[in-house]
Amino acid sequence: MLAVQFVIVLLAIYLGARLGGIAIGFAGGFGVLVLTLVCQINPGKIPFDVLQIIMSVIAAIAAMQVAGGMDYLVSLAEKLLRKNPKYITFLAPVVTYFMTIFAGTGHTAFSTMPVIAEVAKGQGIRPSRPLSIAVVASQIAITASPISAAVVFTAGLLEPVGVSYLMLLAICIPTTFVAVMLTSIISNFLGCELKDDPVYKDRLAKGLVSSAVAEKIVIKPGAKLSVLLFLIGIVAVMLYATAISKSVGLIANPILGRDDAIVVFMLTIATMICVLCKINTGDILNAGTFKSGMSACICVLGVAWLGDTFVQAHINEIKEVSGSLLQEHSWLLAIILFFAATLLYSQAATAKALLPAALAIGVSPVGIVASFAAVSALFVLPTxxxxxxxxxxxxxxxTRIGKYVFNHPFLIPGVVAIALSVLFGFIVGNIVI
Incomplete structure (x- = not known):
């Protein structure tokens, strides 16, 4: 039955991936229905803790976007990229990495991609080079963002075994950033030069390559204030999480737990942005970040619930088969997380579905922290x-997808960046933990 149920899980994920977008969450729920009603296994836990964090953070980000804060951040990124166009392959991932760290979502990369492509093209640099590593950086940075659901969940999971919230960030931020920057060096040599690319030459001859200059971004009056308020919210989250940490112990019996505090702080910041920046709250529902964030909630709801249902039903078999192997070779967890993330399409959903089981079967805290970056393998399937x-x-x-599906420019930078992140994670983790 284990094999049959595993096939059901894979088929549900495959169906969701084929339908695309939010449908992977729908298909996850369908998979839970089959496992529970047909296979008669108990349903797993719905990941409400992860969902409430995503929803509250996205609410604050969407409010900031309506106030013009995202445009302001993009304008700063654009100035940096246009000032140093020759170094676009190195600067593009820096921009997307830190925007994701700041916002807690990789979807912030959408706003910078047109600038990255335009600057690269203007310098005769193959745009696939900066674009590919920029996309990968925006995904890996989720595992280093103080307010991402994946980080907050993993910190809560590891704190009882001696890895605090700040310790997790202290390992993940430098290791992932250094890995991304080293990968950008490799990315700078991938693919032929733009002038020698036959597809580019054909498109250029047909007049399909635009040379239009992007419109100047108009900064709204409350844009800077909204960014400042959001930054205050992030700092407040980090300070409070540190204060209630058992290793610090400034607040012995906190009324608010870390998850509840993040929700409260983020919704409070959203309220302050609405009041002080005088935005139309109706526009928040139509903001791009709000739509993508709520879509992500449905995906996490279905997929993480599906994964937890299967894992909890077979946790004893999993311990028996892989427990000793993962205990002795904890780096294998990174490989498992890598392929799981490829199917689950969410860092938070992957962490929620597999990390508790990994801890239960005896994987060391160092192994979990070091392997954590592998939940960002969302680039394997080009969808x-x-x-x-x-x-x-x-x-x-x-920047094109080859006829064999997997031969696309994101695969090599993504695999290299995650491999380096995991390697550095083990090195730093063994020193810090």
Whole structure:
């Protein structure tokens, strides 16, 4: 029955991936229905803790976007990229990495992609180089963002075994960032030069390559204030999480737990942005970040619930088969997380579905922290929104998906960046933990 149920899980995920977007969450729920009613196994836990964090953070980000804060951040990124166009392959991932760290969602990369493609093209640089590593950086940075649901969940999971919230960030931020920057060096040599690309030459001859200059971004009056308020919210979350940590112990018996505090702080910041920046709250529902964030909630709801239902039903078999192997070779967890994330399409859903089981079967805290970056393997199948957007925004045709599906420009940078992140995670983790 285990094999049959595992096939059901894979078929549900496959169906969701084929339908695309939010449908992977729908298909996850369908998979839970089959496992519970047909296979007669108990349903797993609905990941409400992860969902409430995503919803509250996205609410604050959407309010900031309506106030013009995202446009302001993009304008700063654009100035940096246009000032140093020759270094676009190195600066593009820096921009998307830190925007994701700041916002807690990789979808912020959407707003910078047109600038990245345009600057690269203007310098005669193959746009696939900066675009591919920029997309990968925006995904990996989720595992280093103080307010991402994946980080908050993992910190809560590891704190009882001696890894605090700040310790997790202290390991993940430098290791993932250094890994991304080293990968950008490799990315700078991937693919032929733009002038030699046959697809580009064909598109150029047909007049399909645009040379239009992007419109100047108009900054709204409350834009800077909204960014400042959101930054205050992030700092408040980090300070409070540190204060209630058992290793610090400034607040012995906190009224608010870490998860509840994040929700409260983020909704409070959203309220302050609405009041002080005088935005129309009705516009928040139509904001791009709000729509993508709520879509992510449905995906996490279905997929993480499906994964937890299967894992909890077979936790004893999993312990028996892989427990000793993962205890002795904890790096194998990174490989498991890598392939799981490829199917689950969410860092938070992957962490929620597999990390508790990994801890239960005896994987060391160092192994979990070091392998954590592997939950960002959302680039393998060329169907993730930011990946598709990068392909569409590069009118030179250099950022393209090959006829064999997996031969696309995001695969090599993604695999290298995650491998380096895991390697550095083990090195730093063994020193810090």
């Amino acid at each position: 993730y929104p930011t990946l598709i957007a990068a392909v569409q925004m590069d009118d030179t045709g250099s």
